Amino acid sequence: MRIVLCCLLLFLFVIPLPGRASEVSIESASILPRGPLWEVTPVFRWQVDPPVIEAIHSGVALRFQLKGRLLKSVPLWWDTVLESQRHNLEVRYFSLSKQYLLKSLDNGQQRGFLRLDYLWQHMGQLAPLQLPQRASGDAVEIRLRLDTGALPAAMQLPTLLNSAWYLDTGWQRFALPATSAAGSVERPPGSQAMRKKTP
Numbered sequence: 693m694r695i696v697l698c699c700l701l702l703f704l705f706v707i708p709l710p711g712r713a714s715e716v717s718i719e720s721a722s723i724l725p726r727g728p729l730w731e732v733t734p735v736f737r738w739q740v741d742p743p744v745i746e747a748i749h750s751g752v753a754l755r756f757q758l759k760g761r762l763l764k765s766v767p768l769w770w771d772t773v774l775e776s777q778r779h780n781l782e783v784r785y786f787s788l789s790k791q792y793l794l795k796s797l798d799n800g801q802q803r804g805f806l807r808l809d810y811l812w813q814h815m816g817q818l819a820p821l822q823l824p825q826r827a828s829g830d831a832v833e834i835r836l837r838l839d840t841g842a843l844p845a846a847m848q849l850p851t852l853l854n855s856a857w858y859l860d861t862g863w864q865r866f867a868l869p870a871t872s873a874a875g876s877v878e879r880p881p882g883s884q885a886m887r888k889k890t891p
Contacts, residue, residue, distance in 0.1 A: 713855035715739040718834055718864045721816075730823045730868065732760055734816040734834050738809075741856035745808065747847075748792075754783040755797070755842040756859075760821035762829045763865070774829050779819045780839075783811065794818055833863045 715738070722733040748754060761776040780797040785808075792811045795802040796819045803818055805811040815836075823832060837860035840851050851857040 713739075714741045714744055714857065714859050716836060716859045716861055718836070718861050721832075721834060721866045723832065723866060723869055725825060725869075726822070728825055730762070730825055730832065732821040732823060732832055732834065732866075734758075734821075734836070736812065736815055736836060736861070738812040740808075740812070740859070743854065743856045744859075748783065748785045748808070749787075751785070751787075752844065752847070753842075755839040756781045756783070756815075757835075757837055757839055758816070758819070758821065759835045760823055761833050762823040762826060763831045763833060764828045765830050771831075774826050775823050777821050777823060779821070781815065781818065829868060831865050831867050833865045834861070835863045836861045 717737045719735045719737045721735065722731075724731050724733075744754070758779040758781060759776065760778075762774045764772040764774055766772055782793075782795045782797055784793045784795070785791070786793060789804075791804040791806060792808050793802055793804050794811050794815060798819065801818060803814070805814070821832075821834065823829075838857065840848060840857060843851060
């Protein structure tokens with residue numbers, strides 16, 4: 693029975709489709725002061741291929757890691773990471789209610805969606821990153837990636853060979869907005885990505 697299940701998972705979710713590849717990128721990010729913190733809410737752009745969607749509809753839970761870090765730029769050297777934070781998010785489909793559930797595994801907060809594309813659009817809003825405001829910080833970096841290690845054991849190795857499962861934005865940098873002495877934002881939040889990245 694296990695052999696049959698493994699073969700089914702292989703053919704449904706792992707065999708790659710020619711010329712196709714899943715992709716996720718960070719389109720923009722809202723960076724706002726909230727008391728002593730920066731609240732960072734990314735907006736993602738998604739292209740998710742059929743093997744991933746079929747896996748969700750078959751009851752496979754997908755786990756994502758959303759990471760953020762506060763940086764201090766160092767000329768002609770690697771930038772310094774001042775603070776960092778990570779959120780663990782889970783995407784799951786419930787066939788009885790025909791709802792897609794986005795859940796924070798850190799605090800249990802969750803939200804249901806009737807369409808999967810709505811879930812993708814709001815993924816960054818469930819648990820915004822919160823990084824302390826530090827005088828030396830001048831940028832934030834954000835990364836979202838699918839945790840393939842959390843997939844069922846039968847899928848983990850084969851998915852490494854299939855680009856449909858490569859959902860990783862890489863680190864994307866955004867400038868921090870300038871603030872006045874009173875803490876108000878003097879210029880719009882850094883919604884446009886900067887070119888320079890740290891490793």
